[in-house]
Amino acid sequence: MSSKSEDGSGKETELWELRLYVAGQTPKSLAAINNLKRICEEKLTGRYKIEVLDLMQNPKLARDHQIVAIPTLVKQLPEPFRKIIGDLSNREKTLVGLQLLERSEN
Amino acid sequence: MKLEEKTYDTLRDENAALRRRLEEAEEMITAISGGEVDAFLVRNDGDEQVLVLDGADRPYRLIIEKMQQGAVTLTADGAIAYANGRLHDLLALEEGLLVGSRFASHVTDAAVPLYHALMESARNGGGEAELELRRSDGSVFPALVTSARLFRHTEIICLIVTDLSLQKADRQKDEFLAVLAHEIRNYLAPMRNGLQVLNLIGSKAEDVARVRQMMGNQMESLVRLVDDLLDVARVTQGKIELRKERTDLSAVVLRALESSRHIIEERKHQLQVELPSEAFPVEADLLRLVQVLTNLLNNAAKYTPSGGMIRVSVRRLPDRPNRAAIRVSDSGVGIESEMLPRVFDLFAQAEAGSSRAEGGLGIGLTLARRLAELHGGILEAASEGPGRGSSFTVELPLLPGPKADTSRQDTSHS
Numbered sequence: 001m002s003s004k005s006e007d008g009s010g011k012e013t014e015l016w017e018l019r020l021y022v023a024g025q026t027p028k029s030l031a032a033i034n035n036l037k038r039i040c041e042e043k044l045t046g047r048y049k050i051e052v053l054d055l056m057q058n059p060k061l062a063r064d065h066q067i068v069a070i071p072t073l074v075k076q077l078p079e080p081f082r083k084i085i086g087d088l089s090n091r092e093k094t095l096v097g098l099q100l101l102e103r104s105e106n
Numbered sequence: 107m108k109l110e111e112k113t114y115d116t117l118r119d120e121n122a123a124l125r126r127r128l129e130e131a132e133e134m135i136t137a138i139s140g141g142e143v144d145a146f147l148v149r150n151d152g153d154e155q156v157l158v159l160d161g162a163d164r165p166y167r168l169i170i171e172k173m174q175q176g177a178v179t180l181t182a183d184g185a186i187a188y189a190n191g192r193l194h195d196l197l198a199l200e201e202g203l204l205v206g207s208r209f210a211s212h213v214t215d216a217a218v219p220l221y222h223a224l225m226e227s228a229r230n231g232g233g234e235a236e237l238e239l240r241r242s243d244g245s246v247f248p249a250l251v252t253s254a255r256l257f258r259h260t261e262i263i264c265l266i267v268t269d270l271s272l273q274k275a276d277r278q279k280d281e282f283l284a285v286l287a288h289e290i291r292n293y294l295a296p297m298r299n300g301l302q303v304l305n306l307i308g309s310k311a312e313d314v315a316r317v318r319q320m321m322g323n324q325m326e327s328l329v330r331l332v333d334d335l336l337d338v339a340r341v342t343q344g345k346i347e348l349r350k351e352r353t354d355l356s357a358v359v360l361r362a363l364e365s366s367r368h369i370i371e372e373r374k375h376q377l378q379v380e381l382p383s384e385a386f387p388v389e390a391d392l393l394r395l396v397q398v399l400t401n402l403l404n405n406a407a408k409y410t411p412s413g414g415m416i417r418v419s420v421r422r423l424p425d426r427p428n429r430a431a432i433r434v435s436d437s438g439v440g441i442e443s444e445m446l447p448r449v450f451d452l453f454a455q456a457e458a459g460s461s462r463a464e465g466g467l468g469i470g471l472t473l474a475r476r477l478a479e480l481h482g483g484i485l486e487a488a489s490e491g492p493g494r495g496s497s498f499t500v501e502l503p504l505l506p507g508p509k510a511d512t513s514r515q516d517t518s519h520s
Binding site for chain 1: 144145
């Protein structure tokens, strides 16, 4: 089911599995959910899956990914595995982190 | 050589891993210092817990601050740890004054046992009770208080306070309407009987005159009741217009005595009147001010058993010579102390009426107070208790004496 990403920006057909760790409905958690949905709808239409995990309800869920700061986004698939910390409000930083955009040189 | 290569590969991998971890740490610091995170997961003794940064709960605080119920958290010993703005409003206290005080100190003595029961049920999960709370000015209002324990492992208790005054006012209005219907019916029944009697007795002159007189009296009372009701409605809606002119208070009193003479004489009361020798000028609508005093006199006559004493006096206030006090006192049934602040309350009277033999709605008093206020005055009631008479005092601002004209000249430009 997993297919390797070769060029970093991902193939048009592979499924993206994303996991977002939030803390209840804190403002940054809500912002992260919104920002992530917007980016996915735009760049990954129809081939992404977002799992939102509320650590307020079950803090033990963080054990999988060594979460410290919240919100944190984890890209599980396609590889490579990546963590992006914060509310994803910086669009360019988020796209670079997800490897949907080449890092700009400056 | 192979060994060296392996070492080199291992070192390179380690280096890449370290670099990755460093990058991650750097990203975290950037995200934190950029304000992009507002919660952290901390671990102690293998137990994870989410810590939320101050301010992350601000949206909820805002909701709680703006909601229409009072909200409060209490420490285990019943001291207020947090209270929202609405609770300060409900208790007529300035923002911030509630923290540290005991919630029980805002509960009326009678309701304290109920409050303790409510706290007990909070410790077992939650409950609710109707309590009377006291405002900072001493007035009391009914409230529904819901309790809940905030966290499973702490003794912090959370209360939600809903003001029930409106519901109570609604109830009072219903009672008022019921009593009003009875009052109107009481006037109508003798009139209907009268008509039947007239039909029966034909035209025996003296009987007809007596029945007609009775019907006329009933009709007068009914018309007065309905007029008062209309006036109260007009004053409440601000639709009453005063035709103010310079008037002497003694003239007002004399006019009022004239229109109340009938009921005072009918009930065989003695009347003692004390008027000042000098003129007490006020700016007033003569008819409306007469109406205030007539209502007070009729009230005194009505609530004093036959053959009582009614005193009327007009004096300057000793401590404020620019104000006059008109006092109407009687030797009548008096007023219970807890009723005193409410005798002018239109809808509270009906409630108390059932326990008062004379019944009545007290519309006249409500109207009198509102009219006195429209004249820049106040109307207050006093009584030493049931059976010990009552007195009603109207305080009004006096106009400056005849000197007023000269003082105006003094201040005009030359």
